[in-house]
Amino acid sequence: MANAIPSRSENYSEWYNEIVKRADLAENSAVRGCMVIKPYGYSIWEKMQRALDDMFKETGHTNAYFPLFVPKSLFEAEEKNAEGFAKECAVVTHYRLKADPNKPGKLIADPDSKLEEELIVRPTSEAVIWNTYKNWIQSYRNLPILINQWANVVRWEMRTRLFLRTAEFLWQEGHTAHATSDEAMAETRQMLEVYARFAEEWMGVPVIKGYKTPNERFAGAEETLCIEAMMQDGKALQAGTSHFLGQNFAKAFDVKFQSKAGVLEYVWGTSWGVSTRLMGALVMAHSDDAGLILPPKLAPIQVVIVPIYRNDEQLAQISDKVKEIMGELRKKGISVKFDDSDANKPGWKFAEYELRGVPVRLAMGARDLENGTVEVARRDTKEKNTVALEGIVAYIEELLTDIQQNIYKRALAFRESNTYKVDDYEEFKRMLDEKGGFILAHWDGTSETEEKIKEETKATIRCIPFDAPREEGKCILTGKPSSQRVLFARAY
Amino acid sequence: MANAIPSRSENYSEWYNEIVKRADLAENSAVRGCMVIKPYGYSIWEKMQRALDDMFKETGHTNAYFPLFVPKSLFEAEEKNAEGFAKECAVVTHYRLKADPNKPGKLIADPDSKLEEELIVRPTSEAVIWNTYKNWIQSYRNLPILINQWANVVRWEMRTRLFLRTAEFLWQEGHTAHATSDEAMAETRQMLEVYARFAEEWMGVPVIKGYKTPNERFAGAEETLCIEAMMQDGKALQAGTSHFLGQNFAKAFDVKFQSKAGVLEYVWGTSWGVSTRLMGALVMAHSDDAGLILPPKLAPIQVVIVPIYRNDEQLAQISDKVKEIMGELRKKGISVKFDDSDANKPGWKFAEYELRGVPVRLAMGARDLENGTVEVARRDTKEKNTVALEGIVAYIEELLTDIQQNIYKRALAFRESNTYKVDDYEEFKRMLDEKGGFILAHWDGTSETEEKIKEETKATIRCIPFDAPREEGKCILTGKPSSQRVLFARAY
Numbered sequence: 012m013a014n015a016i017p018s019r020s021e022n023y024s025e026w027y028n029e030i031v032k033r034a035d036l037a038e039n040s041a042v043r044g045c046m047v048i049k050p051y052g053y054s055i056w057e058k059m060q061r062a063l064d065d066m067f068k069e070t071g072h073t074n075a076y077f078p079l080f081v082p083k084s085l086f087e088a089e090e091k092n093a094e095g096f097a098k099e100c101a102v103v104t105h106y107r108l109k110a111d112p113n114k115p116g117k118l119i120a121d122p123d124s125k126l127e128e129e130l131i132v133r134p135t136s137e138a139v140i141w142n143t144y145k146n147w148i149q150s151y152r153n154l155p156i157l158i159n160q161w162a163n164v165v166r167w168e169m170r171t172r173l174f175l176r177t178a179e180f181l182w183q184e185g186h187t188a189h190a191t192s193d194e195a196m197a198e199t200r201q202m203l204e205v206y207a208r209f210a211e212e213w214m215g216v217p218v219i220k221g222y223k224t225p226n227e228r229f230a231g232a233e234e235t236l237c238i239e240a241m242m243q244d245g246k247a248l249q250a251g252t253s254h255f256l257g258q259n260f261a262k263a264f265d266v267k268f269q270s271k272a273g274v275l276e277y278v279w280g281t282s283w284g285v286s287t288r289l290m291g292a293l294v295m296a297h298s299d300d301a302g303l304i305l306p307p308k309l310a311p312i313q314v315v316i317v318p319i320y321r322n323d324e325q326l327a328q329i330s331d332k333v334k335e336i337m338g339e340l341r342k343k344g345i346s347v348k349f350d351d352s353d354a355n356k357p358g359w360k361f362a363e364y365e366l367r368g369v370p371v372r373l374a375m376g377a378r379d380l381e382n383g384t385v386e387v388a389r390r391d392t393k394e395k396n397t398v399a400l401e402g403i404v405a406y407i408e409e410l411l412t413d414i415q416q417n418i419y420k421r422a423l424a425f426r427e428s429n430t431y432k433v434d435d436y437e438e439f440k441r442m443l444d445e446k447g448g449f450i451l452a453h454w455d456g457t458s459e460t461e462e463k464i465k466e467e468t469k470a471t472i473r474c475i476p477f478d479a480p481r482e483e484g485k486c487i488l489t490g491k492p493s494s495q496r497v498l499f500a501r502a503y
Numbered sequence: 504m505a506n507a508i509p510s511r512s513e514n515y516s517e518w519y520n521e522i523v524k525r526a527d528l529a530e531n532s533a534v535r536g537c538m539v540i541k542p543y544g545y546s547i548w549e550k551m552q553r554a555l556d557d558m559f560k561e562t563g564h565t566n567a568y569f570p571l572f573v574p575k576s577l578f579e580a581e582e583k584n585a586e587g588f589a590k591e592c593a594v595v596t597h598y599r600l601k602a603d604p605n606k607p608g609k610l611i612a613d614p615d616s617k618l619e620e621e622l623i624v625r626p627t628s629e630a631v632i633w634n635t636y637k638n639w640i641q642s643y644r645n646l647p648i649l650i651n652q653w654a655n656v657v658r659w660e661m662r663t664r665l666f667l668r669t670a671e672f673l674w675q676e677g678h679t680a681h682a683t684s685d686e687a688m689a690e691t692r693q694m695l696e697v698y699a700r701f702a703e704e705w706m707g708v709p710v711i712k713g714y715k716t717p718n719e720r721f722a723g724a725e726e727t728l729c730i731e732a733m734m735q736d737g738k739a740l741q742a743g744t745s746h747f748l749g750q751n752f753a754k755a756f757d758v759k760f761q762s763k764a765g766v767l768e769y770v771w772g773t774s775w776g777v778s779t780r781l782m783g784a785l786v787m788a789h790s791d792d793a794g795l796i797l798p799p800k801l802a803p804i805q806v807v808i809v810p811i812y813r814n815d816e817q818l819a820q821i822s823d824k825v826k827e828i829m830g831e832l833r834k835k836g837i838s839v840k841f842d843d844s845d846a847n848k849p850g851w852k853f854a855e856y857e858l859r860g861v862p863v864r865l866a867m868g869a870r871d872l873e874n875g876t877v878e879v880a881r882r883d884t885k886e887k888n889t890v891a892l893e894g895i896v897a898y899i900e901e902l903l904t905d906i907q908q909n910i911y912k913r914a915l916a917f918r919e920s921n922t923y924k925v926d927d928y929e930e931f932k933r934m935l936d937e938k939g940g941f942i943l944a945h946w947d948g949t950s951e952t953e954e955k956i957k958e959e960t961k962a963t964i965r966c967i968p969f970d971a972p973r974e975e976g977k978c979i980l981t982g983k984p985s986s987q988r989v990l991f992a993r994a995y
Contacts, residue, residue, distance in 0.1 A: 038635075040569070040570045040631065040635065041574060041577060041631070041634050041635075042570040042572045042573070042574055042622065042631070045570035045571070045572060046570070047567070047568070047569050047570065047635055048567055048568040049567055050565040050566065050567045050650060053565070053566050053567045053568055054565065054566070056568075057566065073542040073545070073546065074542065074545050074546070074549065075539070075540055075541055075542045075545045076539070076540040076545055076548075076673065077532070077539050078532045078534040078537035078538070078539070078671055079537070079624075079655055079657065079671050080534045080537060080593075080671070081534070082533060082534055083600075083610060085533060086600075086610070087608065087609060087610055090608065093600075093610065097599070097600040097601065097602075097610055098599050098600070098601075099598070099599065100598065100599060100600050101572075101595045101597075101598055101622070102595060102596065102597040102598070102599075102600065102612045103593045103594060103595050103596075103624065104594065104595075104596045104597065104612060105593075105594040105596065106591070106592065106593055106594070106659040107589070107590055107591070107592060107594075107659065108575075108578075108585075108589040108590070108592050108594065108623070109589065109590075110589075116579065116582065117579060118575060118578070118579055118585065118589055120594045120596065120621055129612055130534065130593070131600070132571075132595065132624070139532065139533070139534070142533050143532065143533075143539055152846070158542060162655075163571055163654075163655065165571065167598040167599065179570055179571050179572070181568065354644070
């Protein structure tokens with residue numbers, strides 16, 4: 012192995028970059044701000060997609076596909092949305108290249124192919140989709156429309172970081188249309204619950220559900236719900252958002268329906284999305300200085316088996332036994348890899364699979380064969396045990412379940428021990444600088460206060476938690492009355 | 504239902520457009536040349552994706568993701584490839600919009616955000632990918648690289664048709680790198696076989712495998728293999744291509760590896776793809792004047808059940824029985840829908856599910872309940888039978904298999920009866936005009952002849968079939984000697 016990975020305590024940010032690159036998750040490309048998602052990283056994303064897609068379908072949604080490009084006039088239609096995204100849009104202006112008359116072998120955009128109307132590479136698809144829904148909706152019988160799309164989107168970013176902030180990223184965006192405000196709000200909530208369940212049950216990442224403040228809402232939404240997760244450096248990461256759009260897009264695109272009562276009304280909308288950003292959250296929530304730690308449910312390889320042998324005969328004997336075990340594991344739906352390559356020593360392999368976050372490692376040598384045992388190492392705690400081969404499949408099944416739960420519990424305990432109630436602004440600033448973490452504090456409810464705190468401390472209101480108890484208090488900055496604490500943190 | 508769908512014999516082209524729109528597969532969007540793939544159409548595409556993805560993985564490939572944008576300088580690197588795609592490229596020139604100073608509420612591309620280097624929206628990804636592989640490959644130990652990507656691509660088209668030719672389309676593109684020419688050629692062939700198997704076994708569309716002529720090769724390839732299918736109007740549709748890239752991209756991007764012998768050599772490459780165009784092929788190969796005909800393996804709904812009832816009591820009794828049958832069908836992995844909505848009459852439902860190509864329809868009335876029977880209608884032949892409920896699940900399973908085979912056989916018989924050997928140029932022209940179909944004829948092997956024939960007849964050489972027997976003959980146009988027949992047709 013090349014240079015050591017910097018430890019988390021040394022340089023958290025560099026640690027993250029190195030883990031992402033060395034575990035073969037992703038790398039920067041030749042295209043400014045765009046990443047290459049490598050096969051190992053992509054196979055984790057595929058598992059996320061499959062799990063989420065199943066949850067979307069279970070809740071009655073279907074997939075569809077809408078165009079990559081948004082004509083400028085459509086983009087402009089919902090003013091707040093346009094204003095929110097205008098500063099980070101890739102703009103297509105020409106549809107042809109031609110030979111550069113001044114430089115042989117080079118090409119230029121053909122001036123004769125200039126578009127009459129520029130096309131925006133979608134930063135999000137509300138505009139294109141609501142312009143389409145307009146034609147699909149006449150009556151209440153056409154509602155609800157419950158559609159999701161898996162797609163790439165582009166938001167130009169000056170400072171990019173693999174997975175966390177890239178100019179192009181992959182995501183899913185749900186776009187639904189409803190006859191009533193209540194139904195749209197119920198959908199908005201339902202999808203946030205789906206995201207929370209996915210984060211906790213699949214990623215092993217505990218999240219806090221809440222409302223965004225008006226300042227932090229999606230451009231064009233009436234209400235934005237979010238899930239917020241804590242990373243190991245105490246910073247927050249927004250892991251998913253679900254927006255109640257009210258009738259904003261329906262009005263911008265003139266989408267009306269005839270109600271049961273025969274009245275023409277504007278349609279109510281929602282949109283909701285999670286992205287490859289979740290890959291960054293997964294890395295930062297669990298991994299350690301030796302590399303990735305993956306929850307078994309999302310690990311492309313759940314069990315790796317490494318043979319320890321001195322000669323070909325020993326390898327052959329070990330292989331026979333291993334193949335038997337592999338067959339049984341696969342029957343149980345457990346993905347397993349046998350690394351019998353002779354290019355690398357066992358110690359190298361151990362380090363490599365630790366780096367890649369494989370949840371369970373088995374090592375089997377000649378003595379194990381004799382004794383009917385195998386060495387089992389779990390990635391999350393690095394514990395090793397010698398275990399009888401008899402009943403090994405059931406043992407591993409249980410172990411995978413235990414690891415899945417353990418990394419969740421560990422992340423939850425970390426968050427709890429790094430969440431503070433603070434009532435004094437000086438202490439608030441000191442805590443942020445010294446400890447980081449989540450701070451529950453009183454806020455007077457104004458955007459001015461929120462912005463001033465952000466300016467002075469770099470902390471933002473991550474959300475107004477759903478489950479925050481009513482509690483009389485005074486705003487940490489202004490001393491004005493407040494009726495509940497909100498969640499402050501520095502964030503990714 | 505609105506206006507009747509034009510029949511195939513009346514207006515094949517309009518028939519196709521109407522089927523695609525009315526069966527809710529896709530529609531044109533507000534973005535020139537880009538389509539919206541609607542939920543029903545997308546669910547067929549998802550089934551195609553799943554089947555192909557499994558086949559790619561079985562043959563050792565993994566998925567990854569590469570950037571949407573290609574910087575102009577990378578795009579230029581492989582000259583033939585650049586030349587081949589330059590005329591149909593969407594070009595991003597700016598990364599920001601700003602308020603139009605002259606028109607309140609409107610936006611313009613901010614002149615201050617002009618990119619130093621334009622970005623091309625990928626028409627295909629060889630350039631970006633080989634530029635990445637350069638960093639992944641040092642030694643023969645890093646080879647082969649077997650990667651696939653599911654993505655959207657953009658090729659500007661002036662005349663577009665839903666699925667068949669759209670500016671943006673969805674596809675998969677495999678990009679592999681190998682140590683030897685033989686290995687790369689074997690991969691090229693293997694993937695063409697995968698495509699052929701998918702077309703025949705899943706889509707029920709027989710295909711002819713062969714080599715493209717140099718004229719019709721992928722820009723930048725040394726050899727292009729293809730599968731060609733016949734549509735019901737006798738025209739050909741290229742359903743998939745697999746390219747042997749030689750060392751062209753390795754040379755353009757300077758991708759070398761150290762061989763086992765310690766010599767630095769250029770890497771050998773392949774690329775291969777199929778796209779949403781297959782959706783067009785699926786429609787045009789099988790469907791009839793009443794609507795879609797879907798192969799059971801790709802049908803989102805395989806069985807629909809329509810109750811025939813006079814009152815709520817009858818409906819309740821029928822529903823009880825239907826739910827029992829549905830449970831059993833689902834246990835067998837058969838997707839089934841019970842349409843008990845009271846908004847439409849049975850006759851309307853029958854027409855609707857015919858339009859949507861549901862392979863099997865069951866209709867159950869009060870008398871059926873009494874007699875322990877159900878009416879079974881198959882979509883492909885429109886045959887109806889009254890069948891005993893006892894053993895109905897096994898009956899339906901067999902029926903689905905039979906339909907899958909039948910539509911393949913029917914398409915094969917159609918192709919065979921519309922494929923001709925022709926040795927005279929006048930007859931060749933007459934056949935094309937009067938009968939269409941595939942023509943096997945001798946060709947002298949030159950691009951000039953090929954182009955002249957295309958100009959005069961609009962027929963192109965679809966491929967040089969792998970299984971064409973050696974046969975001495977004379978070129979149909981020039982009379983020069985030829986050693987085998989090639990496949991001519993007018994094509995989509």
